[in-house]
Ligand code: HEM
């Protein structure tokens with residue numbers, strides 16, 4: 205028998221109705237001229253392009269994480285859990301991409317990085333306003349962090365608004381209360397910009413949900429989606445810390461922190477603490 209699809213060296217376009225001139229092109233729709241004109245290495249070192257692109261790609265993924273996580277919070281507020289699950293699943297998949305990106309970055313050796321590190325001045329991921337917004341949105345509130353953005357009122361004001369608004373977890377607790385669980389008033393009405401303090405009553409509510417998943421299936425599913433996000437966030441933090449240790453050792457960070465030791469301390473942060481502590485009591 206002859207092969208109905210023999211290999212070709214080029215695609216046959218003869219029978220296609222290609223729109224060679226378009227009313228709206230791919231590049232126009234995606235704003236590619238702007239997007240691809242944002243890579244400006246400050247040195248002539250080959251690896252600086254990798255450094256720029258990995259950060260820009262990460263910021264784009266963070267943009268989508270924020271879009272999805274804000275959307276999920278809104279749906280949970282309205283008791284529309286199914287669309288929220290879809291968005292939270294998407295956030296978890298994006299986080300997997302962000303974690304995978306470290307494998308690309310780590311092809312850069314200490315010598316490669318030190319060849320252009322001085323060009324970075326005092327700039328640092330510490331100043332990533334999207335990363336900070338994501339931390340605030342998930343519930344890690346730290347008012348001092350917005351001070352790095354004083355010079356840019358649009359970022360400062362937006363971060364301050366997210367700092368002062370209920371986090372995704374605060375909204376989840378309001379949902380538990382609306383479903384009849386006894387959530388203390390201290391966790392339903394408070395200064396939302398203050399760091400979250402874990403509560404035994406909140407843990408008891410999660411315990412009731414985990415002990416009777418048949419009755420509380422959607423809240424159980426919600427809890428597990430949140431655990432996925434926290435787990436992935438921590439994996440990202442750990443990979444960042446180890447990559448930094450591998451590339452700059454124990455040098456101070458360009459942002460002014462101790463460097464790796466600061467990133468190790470950040471590993472103690474935990475979103476949704478009762479969702480973790482409840483596991484010991486189940
Ligand atoms: C060679 C690669 C990298 C090195 C050496 C590095 C180093 C550091 C250091 C030392 C800090 C602590 C703050 C400071 O004093 O500067 C930091 C913070 C941070 N970096 Fe990186 N980083 C690298 C790549 C990345 C990448 C690819 C991202 C992705 C966006 C990123 C995002 C962040 C964020 C968000 C923080 C703030 C973390 C927090 O405050 O908890 N970094 N980085």
Ligand SMILES: N[C@@H](CC(=O)c1ccccc1NC=O)C(=O)O
Pocket residue numbers: 259321324327328329330452456457458459
């Ligand atoms: N903090 C890094 C510099 C750094 O990584 C960085 C600098 C500019 C833009 C993004 C960065 N990435 C993450 O912190 C360092 O101390 O080498």
